[in-house]
Every structure is written in C-alpha cells, then in structure tokens.
Amino acid sequence: MLGSPGFSPFGDVSFDVKVIGGVAVESVPEEVKKLTADKPLIPPEPPKDGWELLDIVEQQPAEAWEVVQSSRGEFVVRVVAEAVMASRNTLYRSPFNEPVYWVSWIYKVSWKPKK
Numbered sequence: 001m002l003g004s005p006g007f008s009p010f011g012d013v014s015f016d017v018k019v020i021g022g023v024a025v026e027s028v029p030e031e032v033k034k035l036t037a038d039k040p041l042i043p044p045e046p047p048k049d050g051w052e053l054l055d056i057v058e059q060q061p062a063e064a065w066e067v068v069q070s071s072r073g074e075f076v077v078r079v080v081a082e083a084v085m086a087s088r089n090t091l092y093r094s095p096f097n098e099p100v101y102w103v104s105w106i107y108k109v110s111w112k113p114k115k
Contacts, residue, residue: 013072015111021062021081023103025096036093042100043092050091051102059083067114074114081105 008014061082068077085104094100 011072011075011111011113013070013075013111015068015070015075015077015109017077017079017107017109019079019081019107019109021105023083023101025098025101028098032090033098035090036097036099039091039093041093041095042089046102047089047092050089051087052090054086054088054101056083056086068111072113075111076114077109077111080108082108 059082061080063078063080065076065078068075082105083103084106087102089100089102092100
C-alpha cells in the first residue's frame with residue numbers, strides 16, 4: 001500500500017490498495033462429487049461452457065487491516081471483501097476431484113488515522 005501525495009478529502013492522504021484473494025471449499029456433498037468423478041481436470045484457462053449460477057445463502061465477509069506509515073502519519077487501512085456472485089462448473093473437476101467454483105468479489109477499502 002502506498003500513500004500518494006496531493007490533496008485528498010479522506011484524511012488528506014490516498015492509498016492505492018491491491019487486493020488478492022481466493023476461495024476455498026470446506027466440504028462438498030458426495031452426490032456433488034459424483035457429478036465430476038469422471039470429468040477431465042480443469043484446463044489452465046477457465047472454460048466457457050458448463051457454468052451454473054449459485055445462490056449465496058450465507059456469508060461472513062473477509063476483513064483485513066494493516067497499520068501503514070505515510071507522510072501524514074500512521075493510518076489503519078481496512079479492506080472488507082464481500083462475495084456478490086458465485087458459480088460452479090461440473091463439466092470439469094478440480095485437482096481435489098470436486099466441481100470448480102468461481103466467485104466474484106467487491107472490495108471495500110477505508111482508512112483512518114491511527115489513534
């Protein structure tokens with residue numbers, strides 16, 4: 001994260017935050033695993049066929065924060081990631097013999113001077 005020079009109405013500092021995230025599967029029902037048991041391994045590029053939209057029934061957004069030193073002092077930078085869309089593909093399997101899942105996220109970035 002970098003604090004950029006110049007005027008900002010948000011504490012007179014702007015941060016350029018790069019976010020990287022992923023999704024992990026805690027468990028997959030056996031009947032869903034059976035759908036992909038004999039399917040090919042997913043190729044390096046995401047396939048265009050076989051995707052089905054999933055409902056996001058429940059979630060706890062991921063949150064991370066970091067104390068950052070800037071030319072205007074110390075700030076606490078906070079990022080909250082919330083899943084907004086999800087899909088799965090049962091025409092291919094993951095290396096763990098499960099369907100392939102894909103999630104779209106929004107990232108909410110905010111900062112406050114450290115007290």
